[in-house]
Amino acid sequence: MKKINLAIALGATCAGCDVAILDLNEKILEVFDLVDFKFWPTAMDFKIDDLKNLKDGEVDVGIYHGSIRTTEDAEIAKILRKKSKVVVAFGACANFGGIPSLANMPYEKSMFDVVYKDVPSMDNPEGTVPQTSITIKGTELTLPGIRKDADALDAVIDIDYYVPGCPPMVPLIEQVVEVLKVFASTGQLPPKGTVIADTKTLCEECGRTKPEEISFKDFISPQEVQEIDPDLCLIPQGIICMGPATRAGCDALCTKMNVGCRGCLGPTDKVKDHGLKMISALTSLLDVDVEEDMSEEELHKVVDKIPDPLGTFYRFTYGKSLIYNLHSEEEIK
Amino acid sequence: MSRVGVFVCHCGRNIAHTVDIEKVVEKIKDVDEVIHIESNMYMCSEPGQTVLKDAINKHNLDRVVVAACSKDMHEDTFRIATKEAGLNQYLTEMANIREQCSWVHEEKDKATEKTIRIIESTIEKVKRNQPLVPYQIPVTQKALVIGGGVAGIQAALDIADAGYEVVLVEKDSTIGGKMAQLAETFPTLDCSQCILTPKMVAVGRHPNISLLTNSEVENIDGYVGSFKVRINKKPRYVIEEKCTLCDDCVSVCPVIVHDEYNVGLTPRKAIYIAFPQAVPANYIIDPNTCLGIDPLICAKCKEVCEPRAIDFDMQPEIIEEEFGAIIVATGYTPYPIESIGEYGYGTIHDVISGLEFERILAANGPTQGVIRRPSDGKIPESVVFIHCAGSRDPAKHLEYCSKICCMYATKHALQYKHLVHDGTAINFYIDVRTAGKDYEEFYKRAAEEEGVIYIRGKVSELLQDGERILVRGVNTLTSEAVELHTDLVVLATGLLPSEGTKEISNILKLSCDNKGFVKEAHPKLKPVETAIAGVFVAGTASGPKDIPETVAQASGAAAKAETILSSDFMDRDPVIAEIDENTCGVCHTCIHVCPYGAIYYDEPLNKIVVREALCEGCGSCASACPSGSIELRNSTYESISASIKALLRSG
Numbered sequence: 009m010k011k012i013n014l015a016i017a018l019g020a021t022c023a024g025c026d027v028a029i030l031d032l033n034e035k036i037l038e039v040f041d042l043v044d045f046k047f048w049p050t051a052m053d054f055k056i057d058d059l060k061n062l063k064d065g066e067v068d069v070g071i072y073h074g075s076i077r078t079t080e081d082a083e084i085a086k087i088l089r090k091k092s093k094v095v096v097a098f099g100a101c102a103n104f105g106g107i108p109s110l111a112n113m114p115y116e117k118s119m120f121d122v123v124y125k126d127v128p129s130m131d132n133p134e135g136t137v138p139q140t141s142i143t144i145k146g147t148e149l150t151l152p153g154i155r156k157d158a159d160a161l162d163a164v165i166d167i168d169y170y171v172p173g174c175p176p177m178v179p180l181i182e183q184v185v186e187v188l189k190v191f192a193s194t195g196q197l198p199p200k201g202t203v204i205a206d207t208k209t210l211c212e213e214c215g216r217t218k219p220e221e222i223s224f225k226d227f228i229s230p231q232e233v234q235e236i237d238p239d240l241c242l243i244p245q246g247i248i249c250m251g252p253a254t255r256a257g258c259d260a261l262c263t264k265m266n267v268g269c270r271g272c273l274g275p276t277d278k279v280k281d282h283g284l285k286m287i288s289a290l291t292s293l294l295d296v297d298v299e300e301d302m303s304e305e306e307l308h309k310v311v312d313k314i315p316d317p318l319g320t321f322y323r324f325t326y327g328k329s330l331i332y333n334l335h336s337e338e339e340i341k
Numbered sequence: 342m343s344r345v346g347v348f349v350c351h352c353g354r355n356i357a358h359t360v361d362i363e364k365v366v367e368k369i370k371d372v373d374e375v376i377h378i379e380s381n382m383y384m385c386s387e388p389g390q391t392v393l394k395d396a397i398n399k400h401n402l403d404r405v406v407v408a409a410c411s412k413d414m415h416e417d418t419f420r421i422a423t424k425e426a427g428l429n430q431y432l433t434e435m436a437n438i439r440e441q442c443s444w445v446h447e448e449k450d451k452a453t454e455k456t457i458r459i460i461e462s463t464i465e466k467v468k469r470n471q472p473l474v475p476y477q478i479p480v481t482q483k484a485l486v487i488g489g490g491v492a493g494i495q496a497a498l499d500i501a502d503a504g505y506e507v508v509l510v511e512k513d514s515t516i517g518g519k520m521a522q523l524a525e526t527f528p529t530l531d532c533s534q535c536i537l538t539p540k541m542v543a544v545g546r547h548p549n550i551s552l553l554t555n556s557e558v559e560n561i562d563g564y565v566g567s568f569k570v571r572i573n574k575k576p577r578y579v580i581e582e583k584c585t586l587c588d589d590c591v592s593v594c595p596v597i598v599h600d601e602y603n604v605g606l607t608p609r610k611a612i613y614i615a616f617p618q619a620v621p622a623n624y625i626i627d628p629n630t631c632l633g634i635d636p637l638i639c640a641k642c643k644e645v646c647e648p649r650a651i652d653f654d655m656q657p658e659i660i661e662e663e664f665g666a667i668i669v670a671t672g673y674t675p676y677p678i679e680s681i682g683e684y685g686y687g688t689i690h691d692v693i694s695g696l697e698f699e700r701i702l703a704a705n706g707p708t709q710g711v712i713r714r715p716s717d718g719k720i721p722e723s724v725v726f727i728h729c730a731g732s733r734d735p736a737k738h739l740e741y742c743s744k745i746c747c748m749y750a751t752k753h754a755l756q757y758k759h760l761v762h763d764g765t766a767i768n769f770y771i772d773v774r775t776a777g778k779d780y781e782e783f784y785k786r787a788a789e790e791e792g793v794i795y796i797r798g799k800v801s802e803l804l805q806d807g808e809r810i811l812v813r814g815v816n817t818l819t820s821e822a823v824e825l826h827t828d829l830v831v832l833a834t835g836l837l838p839s840e841g842t843k844e845i846s847n848i849l850k851l852s853c854d855n856k857g858f859v860k861e862a863h864p865k866l867k868p869v870e871t872a873i874a875g876v877f878v879a880g881t882a883s884g885p886k887d888i889p890e891t892v893a894q895a896s897g898a899a900a901k902a903e904t905i906l907s908s909d910f911m912d913r914d915p916v917i918a919e920i921d922e923n924t925c926g927v928c929h930t931c932i933h934v935c936p937y938g939a940i941y942y943d944e945p946l947n948k949i950v951v952r953e954a955l956c957e958g959c960g961s962c963a964s965a966c967p968s969g970s971i972e973l974r975n976s977t978y979e980s981i982s983a984s985i986k987a988l989l990r991s992g
Contacts, residue, residue, distance in 0.1 A: 209926025209968040218929040218942070241929075252928035253967035276924040278969030278978065289967035292934045300855075 012192050015047035015059060015067045016098075017088045019081030020108045020158060021074030025099040026050040028175035035182060042188055043069075047088075059087055067092040069188065073175075075101040075108045075327065076159045080152030089165040094197065096184070097161045100174040100272045104282075105327015107174075108158035110319060112326060114335050119154075160327045170203045174272035174324055177258045180205055205257035209276060210269050214251055214260040216241045223295035227313040236266045243293060248320060253279065253286040272324050281330040283321030343468045346377040346402035347460060348393055350384035350409035352439055359443040361453040365408075368457045372464060376400050384409050390422040397426040404467045408436040408460045413863075429472035431916070431975060436463035462987040469980035473915040478954045480566040482906045485510065485664040487558055487845055490518020491888060492670035492880025492895040494540050499899035501549035505906045508662065509544065510572055511554045512841055515619035516541055518672055522602060524702035524710075526888060527752040528783035534705070538618045545620040553660070554621060561667070561848050562938070564955040565875025566911055568664045576655035578626035578634070579612070583650035586614070586622060590642035590651070598630050604697045606715065607707040612642050612651075616705065626651070666875045666902035669851070669859060670895065671841035673881035676731040676739060676834040684730065684832060689805045690716035691829045695749055698831045702756050712760050714829045717808070721828030723765035724757050725812050726750045727800050730832035733771060741856065743835030743885040747774045750833035751784050754793040767794045767827070769814055777887060796823060803830055836885040849876055850936055858884045869898040873937060874913075874957070877901050916974050917956035918963060920949055925970035931962035 016026070030036060030051075045052060046067050047059045070092030076082050089095055100106040111119055117126070120137040124130060141150045161167055169187075171180055183204050190196055206212065218241045228246040230236065242249040242263060250271030251263060262269050275282040296302060296310055314320055326332055347369050351357040362380050370378050377400040381389045384407055396402060405428070407419045412435050420430035438456045446452040482505055486497045489511030497509040509516070521541075523533035544550055556574040563569040596611035611631040614624050632639035634653055643651040678686040678694050686692050691714045693701075704710040714721050728750050731738040747770065754766035773795065775781040787793040800814035809826040816823050838857040846853050852860045852872050859878045862870035869877050877898035880891040905911060918940075920931075927949055931940045939955035940962060942948075963971045972978060 207923050209924070209928060211926035211928040218927075220932075222929045222933050252926060252930060256926060276968045276970070278921065278924050279967075280978075285967045285969060289928075289930045289965050292961070292965035293930060 010192065012043045012068045012188055013046050013066060014043040014069050014071070014188075015045075015062075015088060015092060016050070016071045016073070017047060017059065017084050018050065019072065019074030019085065019101070019161075020077030021099070021101060023050055024175040025073035025101075028099075028173075028178070029181060031178050032181055032185070035185065039185060039188075042185070042192055046091075056084065056087075059084075059091060062091045064090050065093055068191070069094050069096060071096045071098045072161055073098040073102050075105050076155065076161060076164050077108055078152040078154055082155065082164045083152075085161060085165050094168045095161075095165065096169045096171060097167045098171045099176055100172055100274065100324040102161040103170050103172045103328075104274050104325040105158055105160045105332075106324050109160070109325075109327030109332070110322065112157040112332055113318065157332075158327065163327075168200050169198070170201075172203065172205055172255065172273045173258065174270075177261065179259060180257050203255070203277070205255045205273055207277065208256050210251035210254050210256045210258070210260060210263070210273075211241075213256045214241075214263045214269075216263060219244050221295075223293045225295055226310065227294075229315065230267060238266060242266075242268050243290075248290065248314065250282075250286055250321070250323075252289055253282060270323055271321075274325055274328075281328075282325040283318075283329060284331075286321050343374045343404045344376045344400065344402050345372075345374050345404040345406060345464055345467065346393075346396050346400060347375055347379075347406045347408065347464070348384055348389075348396070349378070349380040349438075349460070350389070350407065351380060351382045352384075352409060352443075353382065356409070356439050356443045356456075359446055359449055359452045360438060360456045361449060364453050365456050365460065369460055369464075372461060374404075374468060375464065376402060385415050385418050390418065393419065393422050394426040397423065397428050403428065403432060404464075404470065405433040406436055406460060406463045406467055407433065408438045408456070408463070410439040411435075411437050411441075429474075431473040432467065432470050434463050434467040434470065436460045458988050458990070461990075462984040465983040465987045466975075466980050469977065469983065470975045473974060475912040475915055476953065477910040478564070478566045478913055480905060480909060480911055481568075481663045481665040482506070482909075483508070483662070483664050484666045484668065484902050484906060485558075485568065485570055485662075486668045486670060488518070488670035488672055488841060488880075488882070489513070489516030489544075489552075489554065490670060490672045490880065491520040491537060491540070492672070492882075492891045492898075493518070493668070494537075494544055495892050495895035496668045496670060496879055496899040496902075497550050498540060498543055498547065499896050500902055500906070501547045503899075503903050503906075504549070505903065506549050506551070508551045508553060508572075508664070510556050510558055511552070512557055513615065514555050514577070514623075514625040515615045515621070516544060516552065516554065517616075517618075517620070519696075520888065521616065521618075522604070522696060522699060522703075524699045524704070524706070525752065525756060527748045528777070528779045530752070530756075532704070534618065534703075541618065541620040545622075552621060555625060556660075558845065558848065559659075563663070564939075564952060565873075565905065565913075566665050566954065568667055568875065570662055570664055570667075572660040572662070574658040574660055576628070576657055577623060578628070578631075578651060578653060578655050579624045580650045580652055580655075581621060581623050583648045584624055585648055585650075586624070587647070589645045589647070590624065593641040593645050595639065595641065596630050596632060598627070603700045603707050604694070606697060606700055624650075666877065666905045667849070668895075668898045668902055669842075669845050669849070669871070669876065669878045669882050670880050670898075671845050671882045672839045673836040673842070673885065674839040676743075676837050678730065678832050678834050680738065681731045681832070681834075683802050684727070684800070684830070685803050685805070686832070689803060689810060689830075690714075691721075691810055692803055693829070693831055695746070695753065695831060695833050698753055702753070702760075710760075712757060719828065720761060721764065722761075723767065723827045724754070724829045724831060725800070725810075725825075725827045726754050726766065726768045726831045726833060728768060728770040728773075728833050729799075730834050732835035739835050739837070739856075741835070741885075742774065744774070745885060745887050746833040746835060747772075748777070748780055748783070748887065750831070751775075751787050751793070753831055753833075755783075755787045755791055758787075758791050758793060765794065765827075766792075767796060767825070769796050769798055769800050771797070771799065777889070798823065836881060838882065842882045845882075849873060850938055851876065851878075852936070854884075856884075858882065869894050869901055872957070875905055913954055914958060916958045916976075917953055918951050918958065918960070918971050918973055920951060921970045921972070922948055923970075924968050925949055926968055928967060930965050930967060931971060934961045934965045936961060 070088045124137045140153045224246045247268045249268035251269035254271045255273040423433040424430040486493045486509045497507045501507045560571040590612045594610035597608045599605035600607045600609035612626045700706040775784045798815045798817040802813040804811040814823045879895040879898040943950045
């Protein structure tokens with residue numbers, strides 16, 4: 009059996025995706041039997057030139073994790089695409105833009121001003137912000153540029169397969185290994201565009217019971233709850249859970265721990281805007297006594313209890329949301 | 342590639358006045374996949390429909406857009422025309438360029454551009470439509486009428502006379518409702534009981550009517566054609582077949598309570614019959630006040646009952662039956678006059694409600710038809726009737742006009758004058774509303790011929806002044822304060838939805854207006870239909886009405902129910918919700934949002950199921966579904982997005 013040439017490249021990432029691969033434990037040995045690593049700078053001594061020097065198409069499977077934050081991220085992604093027969097977007101950042109894409113919200117101030125000047129913990133009297141180049145003693149030093157927005161991988165290259173998750177959970181990575189095995193032995197691959205995760209939503213595997221009426225009266229934070237019923241669906245308990253809108257495949261890691269699903273596996277195939285769908289579902293379930301009798305302020309009071317609505321509903325998928333597309337299109341104009 | 346035909350309607354000047362139809366035709370002609378386009382003065386006319394049918398065949402069209410008025414008006418018209426031309430009727434869509442465009446705009450250029458976009462958007466939708474087939478559901482040929490007032494009685498009789506079985510459910514011990522409590526009816530002054538009781542008797546002995554009194558509907562499942570209904574028939578504690586109506590039990594019963602039939606003006610015993618003409622003619626024990634439900638404490642009635650008709654061990658009976666159609670005739674309740682603080686009801690004995698005065702006027706009432714005031718039994722020398730008591734007062738009470746109060750207050754004044762010839766009757770009114778056949782004449786007769794005094798103005802305060810009542814108010818025609826003394830004050834209160842109306846609306850998930858009355862499917866064109874197929878409404882359950890209107894509605898609702906009952910199967914619109922099991926995670930959101938109870942969780946199969954016959958295709962579930970697994974047939978995400986993109990395209 010011929011070994012598969014594998015490259016794992018990364019963009020704006022916390023490298024949790026790399027750790028997740030190592031979480032395969034003894035199964036990682038099967039991976040080593042199966043593949044030849046052509047590029048994996050997090051785990052081994054690779055430099056970008058090692059990837060550049062490969063022949064086009066020499067890599068059988070190229071895996072990319074992280075979002076496209078810097079000009080360098082985009083460049084690496086393009087090189088990976090060129091060198092790889094198949095490219096896999098790995099993790100929530102590469103799939104949907106992930107947490108870095110939350111910075112795409114149009115703020116009044118620039119991101120650099122917020123991060124390098126306004127943060128209370130910052131001591132920066134000269135107001136220095138990162139530059140792409142600086143000349144010190146006659147020598148020019150350069151840094152990659154920051155793109156205006158942090159995007160999902162498919163904003164810059166064509167993608168063959170998607171493995172969502174923050175990071176992708178071991179059962180999903182095991183599925184990827186199985187795909188690689190079949191590919192190595194038969195040369196067969198799943199249809200392009202396949203998402204390696206469940207097609208249904210988390211409720212399918214969560215196991216909590218649903219009451220007849222799933223409505224709730226008030227949003228509450230888990231820390232406000234005296235005692236969370238470990239068997240009852242979290243939503244009727246008032247705890248925001250993205251589960252109903254989020255793909256299954258994680259084996260309900262969070263809800264098993266009494267924590268509402270954070271939505272890292274993204275929406276189902278049918279949904280374009282993850283957060284919007286969840287907002288529409290939750291507001292339908294919110295059983296405020298008689299909505300039409302409530303004043304605007306009273307309604308606001310209920311909704312204001314949602315902590316950080318953008319971060320709650322779009323924690324991982326803002327880069328793929330309709331509102332982001334809308335304002336980015338406007339900015340282009 | 343589709344072959345789309347577009348037909349643009351001028352609607353006379355309605356559309357053509359603000360939309361440049363020629364320009365629209367010119368533009369749409371060049372849209373992709375549009376094979377044929379033409380305009381017509383009136384698309385809905387017979388020639389207009391012929392144009393559509395001919396074009397479908399001549400140009401071999403497989404999709405049709407009719408740009409005209411609202412779907413609510415003519416969708417059926419054009420679907421039928423499409424079907425007659427041999428094309429599946431669900432491949433025709435209407436683009437609303439009248440209500441949503443020409444009627445609401447003035448600038449012709451912009452309205453024309455908007456029309457073009459609306460049509461383009463509809464073309465995008467219709468291209469994605471799939472042919473659908475209406476499906477058939479079986480019909481149980483039996484009707485349920487809820488409420489045994491005059492509306493329920495009339496509806497039950499009409500359906501039974503048409504040859505269908507009817508179950509009439511009434512909460513009280515007898516049918517008859519509020520009308521049985523009235524003395525005489527306006528404008529003819531015929532005795533209410535005398536005209537109602539023949540109908541009550543007819544209900545009692547009609548072979549097609551099963552009468553369930555002292556019974557309540559507890560649950561309704563299912564859908565048009567086969568509603569599954571659970572009825573709780575509460576125990577009467579008197580065996581109907583054995584009771585001989587001898588009345589021996591009543592005299593020995595030691596419990597004395599207020600009599601509801603006489604609005605609390607007389608006492609009754611814990612074992613009683615509501616009134617002599619009650620149907621069914623049977624005694625009943627009121628379990629809330631009777632001591633003998635525990636026979637160790639008291640069993641006096643049982644001891645004297647010769648035919649042994651009393652059974653303290655009688656249990657509630659749960660009846661489960663299936664019905665094809667349901668008529669809701671649950672009626673009204675008068676506005677509680679206790680709420681009108683300034684009129685002192687409860688502290689001033691001689692301030693009474695309209696219904697109490699009805700009982701005082703009635704020949705079978707507490708005073709045998711002699712007008713005596715409650716405090717001391719004297720015949721009042723003057724009576725003040727206050728119109729709109731608690732009505733048309735958005736700040737404090739009901740904001741609406743209850744329609745019948747002007748007339749019944751006028752009737753009260755007239756009847757008082759007939760019984761106390763030299764008495765003084767004064768009516769305080771805001772406006773006298775007499776819209777009904779012979780109503781104005783009736784009012785004129787009272788005011789001009791029989792000496793009833795009408796003062797335009799509101800009474801601000803009633804005070805006890807010795808034995809008399811001090812009435813303070815204002816005459817708004819002369820702008821003078823009015824202060825006078827009277828012996829009796831009758832408040833003409835408005836109508837509220839009854840408790841039963843609220844309960845049934847909850848059970849059936851009927852939509853109600855902000856006052857709590859059942860909402861009609863269309864206020865003008867579908868006055869007895871509700872938003873739920875197969876459920877009809879008659880009488881005051883849908884708002885204040887007089888007796889003629891109530892009876893007419895009851896017959897209307899009966900006729901509507903009969904059209905369902907008359908066939909073994911009925912067609913249902915296939916434009917309903919569909920669940921994609923491939924992505925559905927069974928989160929139950931849709932079950933909660935469905936206003937028709939059409940979605941349920943199938944536990945053995947662990948999946949969510951749409952009851953096709955219950956689904957009205959409203960789309961609430963599709964928009965709430967967090968996994969995007971529910972779509973409405975022919976309104977898929979793809980087709981809606983395509984329509985929106987066409988509407989919002991730039992340029």
